[in-house]
Amino acid sequence: MREKSDGPQGRRRGQGELEGQVLAALGAASGPVTAGWVQERIGGGIAYTTVMTILTRLQAKGAVARERVGRSFEWTAVADEAGLAAWRMRKVLDGEADRQAVLASFVTALPPGDELLLRELLEQAAAEGED
Template sequence: MGAHTQGRGPRRANGVREAEILGLLQRAEGALTPGEVAERLGGELTYSTVVTILTRMHTKDLLSRTPRGRAYAYAPVTDDAGFAARRMRTVLEERPDRKAVLARFADELSDTDAELLRQLLGPEQ
């Protein structure tokens, strides 16, 4: 078995492809159709593969989509910092002892990050 799929380039894990496409959409000036995404990827993926990946990412609530002509145009639902915050919140929500998780997180913050977090949380009441 070769490392190529139908001469279209090296195979990559789905998560890698999703990250690549998410980055492309985050850098775009606006929402892109699957054809525009495929074009910006340099023809590395077929149109149908791009549609499949975009649809999967929309199902995971990573992308919003709006009708444009006969296709949908896709855009990220948030920026990179927003996605990182969502991942952190998901991890927190999956643990039964939120207090312990938050305490461990706070204990491992650098002094600079701890001060920044204090500023973001606002003045003490």
């Protein structure tokens, strides 16, 4: 995937960075917003058509929803901030060839408190799955 320029400074965006910015803007919104609203929030000289492309791609991935209002759409994030962060983590994980190695590396790099929390959450999820 080719990286996009970030306006006059010419800084290049990393893969997925623009999607992350769009998701963050939607997550910060108090309700459904237009693509123009998102464009204003992320700034950096991003074209309206680029914002629309990102929103449409995120909708296809199930990360955002849209509703027709008049002749345009209003967009909302499907999840709260924590859910959006989890979605981004899954997206990164899905992009890797060796899922087991990535997960193992992730878990071993966690601080002890986070590792314990993760274990507790996995046990809780397993118990709920048994119900």
